[in-house]
Amino acid sequence: MSKIIVFTDTHMAINPRKGRPEPNARLAAGLKHVATFNADADCIIFCGDLTHEGDAPSYGLLQSRLQDATLPVHLMLGNHDNREAFRATFPDVPVDEGGFIQQVIDLPDLRLILLDTLFGPPYEYPASHAGYLCEARLAWLDRQLTQAANKPCCIFMHHPPHDTGFPAMDQIKLRNGDEFYACIERHSNVKHLICGHVHRTISGTHRGLPFSVFKSTVGQMPMQFTSLDSTVENDEPAAYGIVFFTPESTLVHTEDYEISGLETD
Numbered sequence: 001m002s003k004i005i006v007f008t009d010t011h012m013a014i015n016p017r018k019g020r021p022e023p024n025a026r027l028a029a030g031l032k033h034v035a036t037f038n039a040d041a042d043c044i045i046f047c048g049d050l051t052h053e054g055d056a057p058s059y060g061l062l063q064s065r066l067q068d069a070t071l072p073v074h075l076m077l078g079n080h081d082n083r084e085a086f087r088a089t090f091p092d093v094p095v096d097e098g099g100f101i102q103q104v105i106d107l108p109d110l111r112l113i114l115l116d117t118l119f120g121p122p123y124e125y126p127a128s129h130a131g132y133l134c135e136a137r138l139a140w141l142d143r144q145l146t147q148a149a150n151k152p153c154c155i156f157m158h159h160p161p162h163d164t165g166f167p168a169m170d171q172i173k174l175r176n177g178d179e180f181y182a183c184i185e186r187h188s189n190v191k192h193l194i195c196g197h198v199h200r201t202i203s204g205t206h207r208g209l210p211f212s213v214f215k216s217t218v219g220q221m222p223m224q225f226t227s228l229d230s231t232v233e234n235d236e237p238a239a240y241g242i243v244f245f246t247p248e249s250t251l252v253h254t255e256d257y258e259i260s261g262l263e264t265d
């Protein structure tokens with residue numbers, strides 16, 4: 001069995017936005033909760049939007065906060081990140097041959113494939129808020145799936161490659177989802193897909209592949225299916241995901257850790 005913890009959309013900021021949740025404290029509480037109640041997990045995946053502005057001081061803040069982590073941590077990028085600033089702060093994070101923040105983590109019974117869907121450089125907004133997997137990144141994914149032909153794989157990517165029902169976020173999903181699905185449908189070993197970006201707990205299937213999307217640690221997407229404003233958010237409690245993989249099943253839990261009723265002290 002594998003047990004994976006998923007944090008997403010931590011939006012760390014050296015100068016937190018006025019009136020918004022304080023990301024450093026929220027992440028600290030989340031990591032403490034994991035250390036107390038889920039210390040037996042294999043690792044923690046951070047599914048992108050590590051920072052809000054993609055700036056060096058905010059990556060430095062994240063780096064210092066992650067010293068609290070008691071499990072192996074694997075970092076991914078989202079649309080609010082900056083690949084060059086990230087690499088300057090985290091030079092040891094694995095990259096693929098093109099310099100994209102993509103890596104494979106092989107557990108005994110499962111391959112985790114972490115993709116880099118950041119659409120840049122150039123970082124030109126709002127276009128760069130959508131995600132993209134260029135030909136090189138898709139070819140890398142294809143190779144990782146081929147190499148693990150007899151092993152189940154779980155793919156992690158910040159941007160969902162399909163609509164999730166929120167028009168504002170559907171406008172900035174992965175731009176080339178059809179190419180992504182064409183790639184994975186050449187293989188039979190993709191077991192599950194995990195995304196961030198939407199700041200909301202969502203699950204379902206698309207083109208037959210089960211997916212899970214998790215809430216942010218700082219601000220959630222209001223449950224309104226008509227808004228075209230991707231910046232709206234409410235202050236529902238922060239959450240992280242807990243995913244169990246066995247040969248027979250995938251179990252996906254969400255822990256709203258600020259209201260868990262479990263004392264970390």
Ligand SMILES: [Fe+2]
Nearest residue numbers: 009049197199
């Ligand atoms: Fe985000």
